[in-house]
Amino acid sequence: MLGIDWNFAGCGCGVPQGKDVEVGMRGLLVKDFRFALQNKKMMVMLVVIEAVFLVMQGAGSASFVMGYMMMGCGMLVLATITTDEYNKSMAFLMTLPVRRADYALEKYVFSFLCNLVGFFLAVVPYCVLRPDRVADTLYLAVVIMAVMLMLQMVMLPAQLKYGGERGRMVLLGVFAGGVLMFTWGRKVWERALAGSEGLQEFAARMAEGIKGLDAAVAGIGAVLLCIVCFVISLSVSRRIMEKKEF
Amino acid sequence: MLVKMENVEKRYGDFTLQCSLEVREGYITGLIGANGAGKSTAFKAILGLIHTDAGRVEVLGKNREDFTAADKEELGVVLAESSFNGMLTIKDTAAIMEALYRKFDKDYFYDKCARYGLPVEKPLKDFSTGMNAKFKLLAAMSHEARLLVLDEPTVGLDSVVRRELLDEMRRYMEKDGRAILISSHISSDLEGLCDDLYFIQDGRIQFHEDTDVILSDYAILKVNQKQYGEMDKQYIEYRMKEPFGYALLTKQKQFYLDNYPGIAVEKGNIDDVMLMMTRAEREKKL
Numbered sequence: 001m002l003g004i005d006w007n008f009a010g011c012g013c014g015v016p017q018g019k020d021v022e023v024g025m026r027g028l029l030v031k032d033f034r035f036a037l038q039n040k041k042m043m044v045m046l047v048v049i050e051a052v053f054l055v056m057q058g059a060g061s062a063s064f065v066m067g068y069m070m071m072g073c074g075m076l077v078l079a080t081i082t083t084d085e086y087n088k089s090m091a092f093l094m095t096l097p098v099r100r101a102d103y104a105l106e107k108y109v110f111s112f113l114c115n116l117v118g119f120f121l122a123v124v125p126y127c128v129l130r131p132d133r134v135a136d137t138l139y140l141a142v143v144i145m146a147v148m149l150m151l152q153m154v155m156l157p158a159q160l161k162y163g164g165e166r167g168r169m170v171l172l173g174v175f176a177g178g179v180l181m182f183t184w185g186r187k188v189w190e191r192a193l194a195g196s197e198g199l200q201e202f203a204a205r206m207a208e209g210i211k212g213l214d215a216a217v218a219g220i221g222a223v224l225l226c227i228v229c230f231v232i233s234l235s236v237s238r239r240i241m242e243k244k245e246f
Numbered sequence: 247m248l249v250k251m252e253n254v255e256k257r258y259g260d261f262t263l264q265c266s267l268e269v270r271e272g273y274i275t276g277l278i279g280a281n282g283a284g285k286s287t288a289f290k291a292i293l294g295l296i297h298t299d300a301g302r303v304e305v306l307g308k309n310r311e312d313f314t315a316a317d318k319e320e321l322g323v324v325l326a327e328s329s330f331n332g333m334l335t336i337k338d339t340a341a342i343m344e345a346l347y348r349k350f351d352k353d354y355f356y357d358k359c360a361r362y363g364l365p366v367e368k369p370l371k372d373f374s375t376g377m378n379a380k381f382k383l384l385a386a387m388s389h390e391a392r393l394l395v396l397d398e399p400t401v402g403l404d405s406v407v408r409r410e411l412l413d414e415m416r417r418y419m420e421k422d423g424r425a426i427l428i429s430s431h432i433s434s435d436l437e438g439l440c441d442d443l444y445f446i447q448d449g450r451i452q453f454h455e456d457t458d459v460i461l462s463d464y465a466i467l468k469v470n471q472k473q474y475g476e477m478d479k480q481y482i483e484y485r486m487k488e489p490f491g492y493a494l495l496t497k498q499k500q501f502y503l504d505n506y507p508g509i510a511v512e513k514g515n516i517d518d519v520m521l522m523m524t525r526a527e528r529e530k531k532l
Contacts, residue, residue, distance in 0.1 A: 024315045027346030034338040035331065088328040095293050095323040095395075097315040097346050246295040246328075 024102035025109065032080045032110045039076065046072045047121065054125055062137060066122040067144050073118025074148040077111040078155060082164030091246035100241040104160065108234055111152050119145050146222055153226075153233035161240045247271070247307065248393045248425040254291050254301035263287045263449040265301075269393070274419060274426040276440035276457075278433065278520060284449040285429045286326065289397050292427070293323060306393060319347050322386030326398040329382050332371030336364060339385060347389035355388040358414075362407070375402030383411055387418055394418070396428040400435055408432070412439055433516035437461065445520060452523055464514025465499035466522065467506075468492075477506060484526035495522040 046069055053065045084090050094100065119141055126137045158174070159167035193199050249269035256263040263284045269275045279285050290296045291303055294310050303310040306320055330339050336359055343350045359366060362380045364373075373381065383399050394415070400408045412435060415426060430436055436443060437457060445453040455464075469477065470491035481498035495518075496502060503511055512518070 024346070027342055030345045031331075031334075031338075031342045034334060034341065038333050083331050083333060086331055086333075089331045090328075091290075091295055092323070092325050092328040092330065094295055095318070095321065095325070097318040099315050102315065243297075245297060246290070 024096075024098040025106050027096065028098060028103060028106040029110060029113075032077075032106070035080055035083055036076050036114070039079070042072065050122070050125060054129060062126055063140055063144070066126070066137075066141055069122040070115065070118035070141070070144050070148055073114045073121065074111065074152060076114045077107055077152065078159055078164070078167075080110065081107065081156075081159045081167075085163050088246075094246050100244070101238045104156075104234065104237040104241045107156055107160070107237070108230065111156065112149070115145055115148055115152075118148075146226060149226060150229055153229045157233055157236045157240055160237050160244075248305070249275075249292055249427060250302075250304040251288070251291065252302045252304075254288075254303055255299045256287055256291060256296060257299055258287075261287075261449055263291070265291070265446070265449070265451055267444055267451060267454075269425050269427045271423060271425055272419070273441045274415070274428065274439055276436040276443040277427065277429045277446060278436060278443060278516060279429075279446035280524065283446045285446055286397060287449070288446065289325075289395060289427075289429070292395060293321070319349065319389065320392045322389065322391030322394040324382045324386050324394075324396040324399045326401065329378065330370060330385075333369055335369055336366040336381065339370075339381075340366075343385065343389060349390040351388055351390065355384060358384045358388070362410075376404065376407060379403050380407065380411065383414070387414065392424050394424075394426040394428075396426060398429055398431065400430055400432060408435065415439065433520070437516055443516065445523060447524060453519075459497075460514055460516065460519060463497055463499055464519055465496055465502070466512040466514065466518050467494040467496060467502055468510040468512065469494060473506070473509060477502075477509070484522045486522060486526045493522065495519065495526065 050065050050069050084093060093103070122144075123137055123141045127134050130137065154174070155167070155171055158171050161167065162170050193203060247268055248271055249267065251265050251267040254263065254265045261282075261284070265284065265288050267275075267277070267288065277285050277288065287296070291298050292305060292310070294303075294313060305313065306317060308317060330342070334342075340350075340352055340355055343355070344352060356366070359381070362377075362384070364377055364381055364384075370378065370381065379399060379402050383396070386394055386396065386399075396415075400411060403411065415428075416439070418424065419426065428436070428440065437460075440457050442454065442456045443460065444451050467482075468488070468490065474492050474494075478501075479494075481496045481501055482494045483497060484495040486493045495514075499511060499514070502509055
């Protein structure tokens with residue numbers, strides 16, 4: 001499916017049986033969830049902050065608080081990579097019955113599960129508070145979750161390649177570069193648009209087309225985009241892990 | 247053969263590991279050498295933690311490149327500088343190992359932890375060096391591995407606990423089909439434990455011998471200039487200048503005992519052999 005090698009062959013570590021992947025994955029997930037449980041205080045803090053905002057601002061603060069909540073949960077996966085590197089633990093982890101490719105895949109699975117937990121922690125209080133706006137809340141939460149997941153698709157390979165601290169620096173650089181590119185591209189586009197009637201007509205048609213898109217079609221497009229990003233990001237992460245030395 | 251390294255090479259800047267080594271079934275094999283000699287690099291090559299530049303590594307009869315996660319269940323590993331994350335507790339690690347190893351013996355693990363006084367709910371980062379060393383070894387021995395690869399497993403332990411853990415290793419070897427590859431700075435541990443020894447220096451294996459042979463046939467001869475001039479030197483391996491004359495390393499202790507009764511002969515031990523090989527090579531290899 002979509003070119004992904006679900007058997008993880010060619011990683012230089014033998015061809016695993018499905019059972020191997022399952023066992024390795026289960027063990028790594030247990031490790032990361034055990035670590036997450038050590039961060040109970042942080043989770044409780046997040047819930048408290050959400051409650052405070054709810055009391056103070058009602059449902060009006062939904063986008064900020066839900067984003068904050070889901071980010072807090074989603075970022076746990078990055079913390080697990082940092083702690084895996086703590087005391088050079090990665091070398092030992094790679095001696096366990098876990099292949100390098102399993103390690104990369106598990107981080108994506110864990111990331112998705114954390115985002116899912118964040119999703120429910122963020123959504124439930126607002127749905128209880130404003131039962132009349134459940135659909136809006138869910139729509140907002142899905143958009144935030146998609147953004148979080150996309151962000152992590154970029155962050156995970158960087159973290160695996162450069163490690164916790166350096167990875168964050170690299171990401172800052174990438175985002176700063178991205179903003180600069182976007183600003184520059186926008187200026188170039190606006191200049192080109194001003195000088196060409198054909199381009200203006202094309203832009204208008206595009207805008208109309210987007211407006212007229214069915215919500216379901218847009219949703220399916222977003223999911224497909226997420227899947228494509230996941231496949232690319234995972235294969236980059238796997239390659240990084242396979243080349244790594246411990 | 248549980249481990250077979252054939253002409254394995256790994257280059258790091260100025261340092262090059264060039265290593266051939268074997269660990270036979272039923273054997274405890276020691277790898278000795280100074281810091282930076284290449285012990286850890288050799289271990290990493292066996293464990294697949296680094297990509298080698300040349301040569302072949304076979305573990306449990308299988309090419310290291312073809313190793314699967316299931317094959318890794320047959321290995322128990324202690325690394326000198328790496329273990330489970332320090333935030334985790336023994337209870338956490340038991341849950342992780344239970345999920346990872348089909349043969350993980352939880353009762354054995356907890357029994358042994360209790361026997362060595364290891365608290366199961368305390369984060370590993372709060373353990374003393376000795377407690378950490380015990381935990382790492384017990385974890386490696388808790389899932390019926392066929393091969394234990396132990397890098398400095400007794401470091402930081404007092405002599406009583408060290409002896410207990412060495413006994414654990416001996417007991418571990420009572421089952422057929424197992425082997426241990428171990429490195430240590432404490433030569434007395436290795437003398438009493440290992441069946442054979444490899445000595446590594448500057449990334450190269452300088453010497454491989456059965457421990458019994460070292461202890462029975464190797465000797466340091468202490469001779470003055472006159473004795474040195476008159477003696478038969480065909481069985482002298484290394485020579486080192488000393489204030490009284492020379493210290494000489496031989497593999498034929500009995501020859502010199504029989505033919506040169508006036509010479510001082512000191513029984514060989516690993517420290518002396520290592521010292522002679524390291525120092526004498528710097529001065530002159532005969």
